[in-house]
Amino acid sequence: MASSAPSSSGGGPDPNSSNLRPPSTTYDTWCGVAHGCTRKLGMKICGFLQRNNSLEDKSRIVSSFKERQAAKNLLSCENIDRDPRFRRTETDFSNLYARDLLPAKNGEEPTVQFLLEVVDILLSYIKKTFDRSTKVLDFHHPHQLLEGIEGFNLELSDQPESLEQILVDCRDSLKYGVRTGHPRFFNQLSSGLDIIGLAGEWLTSTANTNMFTYEIAPVFVLMEQLTLRKMREIIGWPRGDGDGIFSPGGAISNMYSVMAARYKYFPDVKTKGMAAVPKLILFTSELSHYSIKKAGAALGFGTENVILIKTDERGRVIPADLESKIIEVKQKGYVPLYVNATAGTTVYGAFDPINEIADICEKYNLWLHVDGAWGGGLLMSRKHRHKLNGIERANSVTWNPHKMMGVLLQCSAILVREKGILQGCNQMCAGYLFQQDKQYDVSYDTGDKAIQCGRHVDIFKFWLMWKAKGTVGFEQHVNKCLDLAEYLYTKIKNREGYEMVFSGEPQHTNVCFWYIPPSLRGMPDCEERRERLHRVAPKIKARMMECGTTMVGYQPQGDKVNFFRMVVSNSASTKSDIDFLIDEIERLGEDL
């Protein structure tokens, strides 16, 4: 599949219109003309003819071209870019409204022109996002934006705005936002702007469908199935067997894992509720993501029954602590149900020792979930996947391609080793949606596995990126990001004015450090120093945002005062951006 398929590519028949072929004589005549030209040009024209429904359409387009005023252009007078497909013309949007667009009569041309204008705005935005001379953000306080800046009015009104104003609104919305794709945006685990993924998302929204049945999302449902199987193969489950679903984010994926565990051991909960079962206990690292606690609260376990396991100085679960807590809980007469091992914690990027945890889960018959929302991407790298050794022993895995793999938001998978649990756990057999007497194999209607009814199409962008990069492309991306983190770590570990939050090379791209301004250097560790250091990162961050030059996260953790957490997941970032970040921290923090 790496090579192109000439039979349905740009030059050949457009498969998208095969049922709309114009009358054969017309088609043949025009193709004859076309084939008289060079092959490539001829094919182009054939493509054009096939892409247009009928000769009438073609004539209309030709005459529309002829009628069109020659656009005024001072910069170039050449005959350029005359491909006869959709093209921008001088359009006055000040007298056009949403009601003039499709499905309005004669709405086609305004629709095309409006969308091309929007695309122009987006292309300009994209171009600047990758340009380091552009600011990452143009910060304003909430009250400033709410009061309206330079005419940008967020309020909704009864009467429609012109399309011209809508275009202005689009520009303004981007202007006052944050460029998460900027090479110097390091603030979140999800960053970057993958162009293929973006194309995929534009297509997804144009298709505007819903994952609940094969009936209305045949292609996307199959893509989801194939991609999930591939992910399960990479996890190491035999033949990629098992189950899974894309969900709206890692927190929901983790919630699914808890539901699946509960249903596996206590299927009666579905009908009788938590009152019908003994007190069930969930275990997770004290440094794991807060979504495990959220799931505990939401699903009726209660946060007190989510027991936190101690971690070592690098942020990894201490297996002995897990085992002693399991024993303790059992002695109280409670039932240990579930252990979450994190592959890539949010702040430290630590990988819990999955094999050791799996041994304990097997010994006590507990469900093992691996939250690889952040670290799952490392499975794509032959160099780094050993950090998840043992993941094949998990009962379920959360893996967010929208984090380490650079897929656009949102794209999170929950993968379950045993087939049928998600379905059993969640299905309600709604007769209006999941009819059993459809003409196709209804096992492809996956909606009843979900806690959602309608479900957004999150798969296409990911599938398209995989096609475009190949497995090797994701591997290169992961390796590159980890190399950059290593570069940062090496750069600052012995640099004056820096202290690492934990010693040793980071396992993921998370590099956690304090910047010590000159005024605090040499000061002995005491309460005053701690208090002052605690205020350094927020102050530098605030200045960064005011300047708009870069963004990086900070937080306190346990007894540790505010420190920076640097992460890299953006394929646009380079060593020079890491250097820039360090320079910027020093520039902005020098006087603190």
Add this chain to the structure above:
Amino acid sequence: MASSAPSSSGGGPDPNSSNLRPPSTTYDTWCGVAHGCTRKLGMKICGFLQRNNSLEDKSRIVSSFKERQAAKNLLSCENIDRDPRFRRTETDFSNLYARDLLPAKNGEEPTVQFLLEVVDILLSYIKKTFDRSTKVLDFHHPHQLLEGIEGFNLELSDQPESLEQILVDCRDSLKYGVRTGHPRFFNQLSSGLDIIGLAGEWLTSTANTNMFTYEIAPVFVLMEQLTLRKMREIIGWPRGDGDGIFSPGGAISNMYSVMAARYKYFPDVKTKGMAAVPKLILFTSELSHYSIKKAGAALGFGTENVILIKTDERGRVIPADLESKIIEVKQKGYVPLYVNATAGTTVYGAFDPINEIADICEKYNLWLHVDGAWGGGLLMSRKHRHKLNGIERANSVTWNPHKMMGVLLQCSAILVREKGILQGCNQMCAGYLFQQDKQYDVSYDTGDKAIQCGRHVDIFKFWLMWKAKGTVGFEQHVNKCLDLAEYLYTKIKNREGYEMVFSGEPQHTNVCFWYIPPSLRGMPDCEERRERLHRVAPKIKARMMECGTTMVGYQPQGDKVNFFRMVVSNSASTKSDIDFLIDEIERLGEDL
């Protein structure tokens, strides 16, 4: 805001690049040239100059224009469309790969060309979607698509595909999908393809950010806040006070309502779980959406504790049945907690009598939720909003703009009358995300209200549509759809070969009916007739999908055999499409 704002519109300075103004001499020089032309053209050129970061950039673009081969065009030789902004050129994508796109060195031009090519595919798709001579779908069975049709290969591989192949993949993915925006797609409550909404979604994916903090989604967070307030005003809560959030679909919104109710009455559940509270009972109509049961199962109530209320022949809750069931439950020592009243049931489109239900909820101190996922849109219509009378008495409301208001998937709101409950219920205060020492007012960080961590930006398309249509535009849309349903009802209620599933005019756009093929007409009601009639709708539906001409849903309900459920939410549909549907049912069902 209905008028355009010339200071920042197409002709004026582009606010998106104000921090990137080129050196002033260059800028002024070029603007001088520009202002020598007609005002509009001059402004365009100024806009262009400002949109480009520097003179270098401009020179590069000019020379790139000059270097470019004049495209060969047999259909027109005029000088057309020479606006110097982003434009398609003849690009050979067979030797280009994802790695050649941004952030690659010199990746800008391939990126622009690739995205413009994608947009061309999408525009072609959009154009055909609104063209009634296009099929709604090109049906294939799962195994056919999996085996690969005409070179369309869904499998993922290790090596990258060329961009030419990626473009083919995009075309194929659309070709084998379902056109949910087609005027004759009546299969789902969500249908249509709103162009403004589409533009909004393209922008959203380009911005690629996350709703959890103001820090990285300042504009979208404020838009969500303002829009939710507006929705609460329309519901009728004083000053629009209250709370809310956009969630990934109506099922999750309904789940939020149950969580909020539980937390309001039994806040200890959050920490201690369902074991710490009495047996709690949820009530909902036997014809309500299955998501209430799903929530009951997921949240630990158990589906047995979701008690179904009887409905009348029109599908509306019988309040007396609700009251007697509440009393019954109390007598058993259980605690009635929550009542869901549906505004617009999925199949019948019925509106439960909210005021009567609210009286009962007040009397027994129960939480009242209104599931207006489907019917909430009628609040926008002065003519139809009376069907939701009493909604202002609800404690919470689900309202999906992606259904009756034609917003693209996904867009669902959960609105809560009392402020603070969502936050109290769900917050976990993650230190790495919701730092309290940020430089801005952190009450705008709304992420801790959600059960999700990352949250997709669902607001922008909706906000933009509201701007573009005004409140009146949504009202017109709703009224038009209801008029069409009335047209269908009037057309078939006395027509030979049709039986209505319930008598009287539908409350929503749902028209439920049996088509009786000639062979069954006149046959007395008996088991054989019922069995044969049960097979009619699936058979017609299968033929419709094979022909690809139209799509409409069917289902059995209770003791009623399979019937058609027609719904209209697509602004592209007209009376002629309703006529077409009826003709098509008769054509395809005549011989059954």
